[in-house]
Amino acid sequence: MELYHPFSNIIIFIVSFLFLLVLLKIVKRWSYNNSMINLLPPGPWTLPLIGNIHQVISRSLPHHRFKILADKYGPLMHLKLGEVPYLIVTSPTMAKEIMKTHDLNFCDRPNLLLSTIFTYNATDIVFSTYGEHWRKLRKICVEQLLSVKRVESFRFIREEEVSDLVKSIFVSEGLIVNLTQKISSLTYGIVARTAFGKKSKHQQAFKSAIEQVLSLLGGICISDLYPSIKILPKMSRAKTKLEKLHRQLDMILQDIIDGHKSSHSEVCKDEEDLVDALIKIQQENDYSQSQNPLTDDNIKSIIQDMFAAGSETSSGVVLWAISEMIKNPKVMEAAQVEVRRVFDKKGYVDETELHQLIYLRNVIKETLRLHPSVPLLVPRESREKCQVNGYEIPAKTRIVVNVWAIGRDQRYWVEAESFKPSRFVNNPIDFKGTNFEYIPFGAGRRICPGIAFGLPNIELPLAQLLYHFDWKLPNKMKNEDLDMTESFGITLRRKNDLCLIPFTRRP
Numbered sequence: 001m002e003l004y005h006p007f008s009n010i011i012i013f014i015v016s017f018l019f020l021l022v023l024l025k026i027v028k029r030w031s032y033n034n035s036m037i038n039l040l041p042p043g044p045w046t047l048p049l050i051g052n053i054h055q056v057i058s059r060s061l062p063h064h065r066f067k068i069l070a071d072k073y074g075p076l077m078h079l080k081l082g083e084v085p086y087l088i089v090t091s092p093t094m095a096k097e098i099m100k101t102h103d104l105n106f107c108d109r110p111n112l113l114l115s116t117i118f119t120y121n122a123t124d125i126v127f128s129t130y131g132e133h134w135r136k137l138r139k140i141c142v143e144q145l146l147s148v149k150r151v152e153s154f155r156f157i158r159e160e161e162v163s164d165l166v167k168s169i170f171v172s173e174g175l176i177v178n179l180t181q182k183i184s185s186l187t188y189g190i191v192a193r194t195a196f197g198k199k200s201k202h203q204q205a206f207k208s209a210i211e212q213v214l215s216l217l218g219g220i221c222i223s224d225l226y227p228s229i230k231i232l233p234k235m236s237r238a239k240t241k242l243e244k245l246h247r248q249l250d251m252i253l254q255d256i257i258d259g260h261k262s263s264h265s266e267v268c269k270d271e272e273d274l275v276d277a278l279i280k281i282q283q284e285n286d287y288s289q290s291q292n293p294l295t296d297d298n299i300k301s302i303i304q305d306m307f308a309a310g311s312e313t314s315s316g317v318v319l320w321a322i323s324e325m326i327k328n329p330k331v332m333e334a335a336q337v338e339v340r341r342v343f344d345k346k347g348y349v350d351e352t353e354l355h356q357l358i359y360l361r362n363v364i365k366e367t368l369r370l371h372p373s374v375p376l377l378v379p380r381e382s383r384e385k386c387q388v389n390g391y392e393i394p395a396k397t398r399i400v401v402n403v404w405a406i407g408r409d410q411r412y413w414v415e416a417e418s419f420k421p422s423r424f425v426n427n428p429i430d431f432k433g434t435n436f437e438y439i440p441f442g443a444g445r446r447i448c449p450g451i452a453f454g455l456p457n458i459e460l461p462l463a464q465l466l467y468h469f470d471w472k473l474p475n476k477m478k479n480e481d482l483d484m485t486e487s488f489g490i491t492l493r494r495k496n497d498l499c500l501i502p503f504t505r506r507p
């Protein structure tokens with residue numbers, strides 16, 4: 001006997017209808033995804049959930065890994081890391097598209113867990129999102145803190161600190177000197193004195209905390225790749241570590257600000273350090289009575305930026321330049337001949353004649369080409385959906401510009417892997433962000449505002465070290481055997497300390 005239910009036809013109809021609906025939805029989503037894939041720049045296949053994380057995380061450094069992938073997929077490459085779309089830029093033409101043609105759309109910074117904690121909720125200059133607050137701080141930075149006049153007012157600090165360095169090397173004549181330690185202390189020392197005035201009792205603790213922060217910021221935090229999973233930040237060990245360092249730095253900086261405030265009226269303009277200058281701006285009517293006054297936290301975040309952006313970058317360039325000159329003795333000799341010709345009349349090196357060191361400037365330029373201090377620049381984020389080179393870049397895509405790979409690309413540089421400062425002779429290419437094959441300081445609205453501040457911190461120590469000493473590798477090592485391995489981090493540093501033996505040539 002056949003079993004019959006009076007509603008069976010209706011049930012079959014409803015089930016079929018629902019099935020069709022689901023099918024339609026799947027087909028629609030599939031075709032939408034496919035059309036998106038066609039519009040997105042090329043990139044490797046993505047896996048469910050992890051996207052391309054497995055292709056990026058490897059033993060090699062991120063800028064090396066991105067270059068290998070870009071060689072396969074092109075200069076505008078799309079990756080998905082976890083949930084987040086990334087755009088990897090690896091040619092001057094594409095860098096120009098991002099940082100000039102569409103700069104306004106790509107001048108935001110992503111909201112990353114660790115940098116947000118470190119920078120008082122991203123209210124500093126480096127990590128602040130594009131907008132009124134960033135414009136206000138950047139203006140203060142460019143017009144007041146890092147202006148040519150201000151840089152000149154700190155000249156005596158640089159000359160004293162570098163002269164102390166030279167004295168400490170004189171006494172190590174013929175012995176092995178750890179230049180990495182010496183140069184890193186020198187640049188921290190210069191930035192600390194320009195920021196705080198006299199030597200602070202917290203200097204060593206501050207230096208060590210900033211170094212640890214920079215090394216943490218160089219890593220990728222898993223919670224930044226899965227922003228929708230709100231529990232992840234709470235589980236991050238790096239976050240706990242960074243919060244502790246942040247509290248430590250905050251206490252030191254507040255102590256320094258309070259100390260400056262209590263003796264503020266006594267400071268004359270010529271002796272002003274950066275904290276004095278910021279307190280003065282804070283107390284000026286415009287700022288103290290505006291709706292967005294400059295707070296103590298703002299001052300602390302700006303000072304931290306000066307340390308984070310201005311010390312490891314400069315010391316890194318000095319150390320890479322010396323390393324390259326050791327490997328290329330003819331370059332070292334040419335630089336020494338120049339600096340000794342210019343300063344022999346005086347018998348000592350100061351900043352007045354630095355502009356005459358044309359060859360040394362080319363050595364620095366070439367160093368920044370092969371060893372850019374920030375090899376992937378600071379990440380940017382697209383503010384809106386945008387078309388680049390015929391591809392559609394979604395809003396909130398994170399942008400990584402591989403300056404390291406662009407600087408070593410055979411298509412734009414002859415003998416790209418060789419260290420040849422002479423390539424910059426009679427060559428108008430400069431690092432001001434207009435030649436996109438050479439952008440070690442970035443370009444566009446977010447270009448580094450510290451170029452004028454940073455250059456003397458590189459030129460003066462190099463000139464002094466080349467003027468007074470000849471340098472040899474220890475243990476009868478051959479010049480060509482000097483290890484040039486890079487270490488992991490937001491800035492590009494030597495993995496192993498640079499240790500050399502000085503021989504005095506100009507006492």
Ligand code: HEM
Pocket residue numbers: 125126127138141146305306307309310311313314317372373374377378379440441442443445446447448449450451453454455
């Ligand atoms: C060798 C020295 C230096 C190098 C190679 C360097 C490089 C850079 C790079 C690549 C950026 C990111 C640009 C971008 O996103 O497009 C940057 C940003 C920045 N740098 Fe430098 N920098 C150096 C020295 C300094 C110094 C000495 C200071 C200040 C004391 C400084 C302050 C800053 C600030 C505040 C930003 C953030 C700008 C913004 O987001 O608006 N830098 N720097």
